[in-house]
Amino acid sequence: xxxxxxxxxxxxxxxxxxxxxxxxxxxxxxxxxxxxxxxxxxxxxxxxxxxxxxxxxxxxxxxxxxxxxxxxxxxxxxxxxxxxxxxxxxxxxxxxxxxxxxxxxxxxxxxxxxxxxxxxxxxxxxxxxxxxxxxxxxxxxxxxxxxxxxxxxxxxxxxxxxxxxxxxxxxxxxxxxxxxxxxxxxxxxxxxxxxxxxxxxxxxxxxxxxxxxxxxxxxxxxxxxxxxxxxxxxxxxxxxxxxxxxxxxxxxxxxxxxxxxxxxxxxxxxxxxxxxxxxxxxxxxxxxxxxxxxxxxxxxxxxxxxxxxxxxxxxxxxxxxxxxxxxxxxxxxxxxxxxxxxxxxxxxxxxxxxxxxxxxxxxxxxxxxxxxxxxxxxxxxxxxxxxxxxxxxxxxxxxxxxxxxxxxxxxxxxxxxxxxxxxxxxxxxxxxxxxxxxxxxxxxxxxxxxxx
Amino acid sequence: xxxxxxxxxxxxxxxxxxxxxxxxxxxxxxxxxxxxxxxxxxxxxxxxxxxxxxxxxxxxxxxxxxxxxxxxxxxxxxxxxxxxxxxxxxxxxxxxxxxxxxxxxxxxxxxxxxxxxxxxxxxxxxxxxxxxxxxxxxxxxxxxxxxxxxxxxxxxxxxxxxxxxxxxxxxxxxxxxxxxxxxxxxxxxxxxxxxxxxxxxxxxxxxxxxxxxxxxxxxxxxxxxxxxxxxxxxxxxxxxxxxxxxxxxxxxxxxxxxxxxxxxxxxxxxxxxxxxxxxxxxxxxxxxxxxxxxxxxxxxxxxxxxxxxxxxxxxxxxxxxxxxxxxxxxxxxxxxxxxxxxxxxxxxxxxxxxxxxxxxxxxxxxxxxxxxxxxxxxxxxxxxxxxxxxxxxxxxxxxxxxxxxxxxxxxxxxxxxxxxxxxxxxxxxxxxxxxxxxxxxxxxxxxxxxxx
Numbered sequence: 085x086x087x088x089x090x091x092x093x094x095x096x097x098x099x100x101x102x103x104x105x106x107x108x109x110x111x112x113x114x115x116x117x118x119x120x121x122x123x124x125x126x127x128x129x130x131x132x133x134x135x136x137x138x139x140x141x142x143x144x145x146x147x148x149x150x151x152x153x154x155x156x157x158x159x160x161x162x163x164x165x166x167x168x169x170x171x172x173x174x175x176x177x178x179x180x181x182x183x184x185x186x187x188x189x190x191x192x193x194x195x196x197x198x199x200x201x202x203x204x205x206x207x208x209x210x211x212x213x214x215x216x217x218x219x220x221x222x223x224x225x226x227x228x229x230x231x232x233x234x235x236x237x238x239x240x241x242x243x244x245x246x247x248x249x250x251x252x253x254x255x256x257x258x259x260x261x262x263x264x265x266x267x268x269x270x271x272x273x274x275x276x277x278x279x280x281x282x283x284x285x286x287x288x289x290x291x292x293x294x295x296x297x298x299x300x301x302x303x304x305x306x307x308x309x310x311x312x313x314x315x316x317x318x319x320x321x322x323x324x325x326x327x328x329x330x331x332x333x334x335x336x337x338x339x340x341x342x343x344x345x346x347x348x349x350x351x352x353x354x355x356x357x358x359x360x361x362x363x364x365x366x367x368x369x370x371x372x373x374x375x376x377x378x379x380x381x382x383x384x385x386x387x388x389x390x391x392x393x394x395x396x397x398x399x400x401x402x403x404x405x406x407x408x409x410x411x412x413x414x415x416x417x418x419x420x421x422x423x424x425x426x427x428x429x430x431x432x433x434x435x436x437x438x439x440x441x442x443x444x445x446x447x448x449x450x451x452x453x454x455x456x457x458x459x460x461x462x463x464x465x466x467x468x469x470x471x472x473x474x475x476x477x478x479x480x481x482x483x484x485x486x487x488x489x490x491x492x493x494x495x496x497x498x499x500x501x502x503x504x505x506x507x508x509x510x511x512x513x514x515x516x517x518x519x520x521x522x523x524x525x526x527x528x529x530x531x532x533x534x535x536x
Numbered sequence: 537x538x539x540x541x542x543x544x545x546x547x548x549x550x551x552x553x554x555x556x557x558x559x560x561x562x563x564x565x566x567x568x569x570x571x572x573x574x575x576x577x578x579x580x581x582x583x584x585x586x587x588x589x590x591x592x593x594x595x596x597x598x599x600x601x602x603x604x605x606x607x608x609x610x611x612x613x614x615x616x617x618x619x620x621x622x623x624x625x626x627x628x629x630x631x632x633x634x635x636x637x638x639x640x641x642x643x644x645x646x647x648x649x650x651x652x653x654x655x656x657x658x659x660x661x662x663x664x665x666x667x668x669x670x671x672x673x674x675x676x677x678x679x680x681x682x683x684x685x686x687x688x689x690x691x692x693x694x695x696x697x698x699x700x701x702x703x704x705x706x707x708x709x710x711x712x713x714x715x716x717x718x719x720x721x722x723x724x725x726x727x728x729x730x731x732x733x734x735x736x737x738x739x740x741x742x743x744x745x746x747x748x749x750x751x752x753x754x755x756x757x758x759x760x761x762x763x764x765x766x767x768x769x770x771x772x773x774x775x776x777x778x779x780x781x782x783x784x785x786x787x788x789x790x791x792x793x794x795x796x797x798x799x800x801x802x803x804x805x806x807x808x809x810x811x812x813x814x815x816x817x818x819x820x821x822x823x824x825x826x827x828x829x830x831x832x833x834x835x836x837x838x839x840x841x842x843x844x845x846x847x848x849x850x851x852x853x854x855x856x857x858x859x860x861x862x863x864x865x866x867x868x869x870x871x872x873x874x875x876x877x878x879x880x881x882x883x884x885x886x887x888x889x890x891x892x893x894x895x896x897x898x899x900x901x902x903x904x905x906x907x908x909x910x911x912x913x914x915x916x917x918x919x920x921x922x923x924x925x926x927x928x929x930x931x932x933x934x935x936x937x938x939x940x941x942x943x944x945x946x947x948x949x950x951x952x953x954x955x956x957x958x959x960x961x962x963x964x965x966x967x968x969x970x971x972x973x974x975x976x977x978x979x980x981x982x983x984x985x986x987x988x
Contacts, residue, residue: 086545087610093538158539159913170685188640190913192952229913233622252704252955259909259958457711461611461642461681500644500952503704506711 091162101322105145111428112403133209139316165331170459179482193497195226198320203230212305213237217292220419221253223311228262241267244287267292290395312348321354339492345470346374349427355494380413383441408527414517417505418466450509465497543614553774557597563880564855585661591768617783622911631934645949647678650772655682664757665689669744672871673705675763680714693719696739719744742847764800773806791944797922798826801879807946832865835893860979866969869957870918902961917949
């Protein structure tokens with residue numbers, strides 16, 4: 085049996101799939117925080133190039149991937165689809181398990197799928213510099229890589245606690261030519277405001293977003309890029325699921341369940357949306373499960389409300405499942421999943437019962453990741469381990485029920501830059517913090533005034 | 537144009553190529569250090585399983601790769617062959633540049649090609665534990681990965697200075713279930729002897745080998761494994777070059793020059809030997825260039841002599857280009873290349889003028905690696921950067937001469953675990969130590985009494 089199902093470069097999809105076209109209920113519009121009126125595309129112009137703003141609001145079902153983007157994708161795409169031969173054996177399960185491996189990209193995760201597209205459109209419109217935030221560093225290193233290719237300067241605000249914990253990620257960004265700051269900084273009004281309140285602030289994704297947005301808004305030839313949450317970002321990732329469908333067709337298979345980790349949505353959307361299309365277009369009943377950390381449970385315990393995308397309140401109000409933009413998740417090692425809200429599309433899909441959500445505790449997540457590494461050799465990113473935990477539970481259920489089922493998950497990246505997380509697990513130092521109902525209620529109460 | 541030339545799993549080679557069969561002059565035999573007589577296979581039995589000893593002395597041209605080994609190879613093999621589209625453009629060269637990318641293996645380098653084979657044969661013969669040494673950690677993590685798959689315990693003696701510099705590598709080995717010690721240790725007589733002389737010894741590959749060999753020799757169900765130098769190790773790597781030939785055939789190409797970094801020989805042998813076979817069998821004139829660090833110049837400035845493989849003198853005497861087993865190379869970041877000698881086969885080939893050798897300085901090596909990362913996206917391992925430096929020089933020569941030529945090199949691994957080396961380069965802190973003729977002479981004088 086083949087372990088890897090490959091596609092040739094000629095078989096790489098030529099279009100991104102835009103799920104907006106097929107959603108029974110479109111997402112609610114983003115609102116201006118002052119007027120509470122829907123914002124128009126022109127309000128996003130200081131931050132994003134026009135082509136990306138068009139994609140953000142487009143309801144075209146298929147959007148062509150530019151040739152120049154496909155050329156760069158070829159460095160690692162089409163990515164391999166694996167049959168998890170070793171894991172199936174280890175679990176002794178009748179379930180068939182497949183995983184799509186996005187860790188083959190130069191930055192080691194799925195993030196370059198959108199970074200390359202975003203850098204390209206910015207370059208096309210003459211942008212000289214892009215600012216962004218990064219937590220664990222997956223997104224920052226992907227954007228640094230993409231900007232260098234298209235000759236654009238890149239400035240990254242990296243959450244200070246991660247900046248100190250993950251020096252390799254910072255050096256990786258430098259090697260790709262990017263400038264990296266530990267956020268909060270004294271370079272922005274947003275940063276100064278935070279530092280005035282707490283000079284020792286460890287930073288957060290929300291704060292780093294505020295800083296990056298401010299720099300872009302203040303400078304003519306500078307734009308901002310986001311690695312998740314927004315519609316166009318999610319759309320760029322759909323190449324993952326489309327390739328997966330082609331690869332599974334080659335072995336005559338189709339999943340019953342599609343699983344992905346959940347932070348802001350790009351990882352999950354990338355693999356799941358093309359399968360949801362099969363549900364919409366062909367009446368399939370594929371279950372798509374988003375797996376979030378129990379310490380940051382916006383999908384499973386948050387509320388569907390309007391909220392800011394950042395901490396300081398510089399973004400429009402977005403309709404999202406949220407824990408409130410002041411919610412500070414405990415410092416778990418899956419830094420990419422420590423975000424208070426979910427993208428508008430994902431939130432609407434969940435509200436409409438078209439996707440499912442689960443949460444997993446950190447220690448179970450790493451236990452699953454260790455099993456995977458033992459059986460398959462690849463060390464998964466901590467984010468990916470969330471999906472693996474759910475996959476293992478589903479495979480064990482299949483065994484108990486004595487029936488086969490086909491499971492596909494997104495192995496969104498490798499853990500080469502996250503070895504300290506494994507060390508913490510191996511030495512029994514991972515702590516699972518229980519989020520109380522009162523904490524969530526209090527955090528959500530703070531955003532009650534933002535509702536229309 | 538395609539960037540990646542892929543092979544299906546069904547196209548994976550079924551045999552390793554044993555260059556011993558084709559060498560005009562076979563390597564000289566290893567000698568017993570006491571009697572100076574050739575040692576028989578039985579003297580290696582305490583250290584290696586019988587099947588590997590047979591391979592060590594075999595002159596069969598083709599050795600079948602066991603099915604169970606091929607099954608594990610499928611996790612990452614066949615590895616992709618890249619056309620270096622971006623690098624050719626950056627250099628504006630008429631040369632065609634290809635690279636074989638071995639960084640797709642779970643351990644991130646070519647080392648698992650032999651680690652998996654060695655672990656398999658040990659498991660077949662009932663071995664319970666394997667000991668080994670590791671410098672930068674590439675080999676140690678490859679063997680840890682392989683041992684876990686075949687259910688064998690793995691104990692790694694890691695050079696102390698690397699143990700402290702590269703904590704991620706150590707954690708990686710732990711994640712694969714291996715036990716890792718900072719060498720020299722107090723666990724062996726060899727280690728104690730070194731520590732008695734110098735309690736602060738930073739360790740060396742030679743010392744770590746002495747420790748690992750001692751533990752294997754002292755314990756019935758424990759064997760030892762080496763990641764380079766020996767004939768069977770080099771042979772296991774020939775799958776790299778064989779795949780490359782098949783891949784180049786698909787685009788109707790054949791290299792004029794094959795380039796690889798040089799430490800003990802496995803990296804170079806892996807890609808070059810199958811092309812040397814084309815020289816032997818089909819009268820091709822493919823130049824094969826081994827690139828070593830200027831700080832450890834055994835091929836370019838060492839002497840062909842009998843020498844020990846380790847520091848303490850526990851191995852047989854091996855015929856090699858060597859700098860003397862007491863030579864201590866400056867602490868460059870390409871830890872995998874800091875070894876005093878070259879394998880017997882490579883040494884004989886160089887002596888007979890069938891291969892070429894060059895050396896490169898560390899700063900030029902990293903400058904080349906930065907260019908590659910910028911053009912191709914992948915961050916190369918410091919070892920691989922040595923090959924890249926020579927490739928860039930050859931491509932620039934082609935440009936000056938205004939003629940095309942085809943260059944293939946072994947991108948033996950990624951640099952994800954070596955980011956501190958890039959940081960040192962980026963901050964101008966890499967120091968190039970010039971080895972004097974007097975240093976080499978003095979070190980070689982010490983091994984004069986070992987000659988027959």
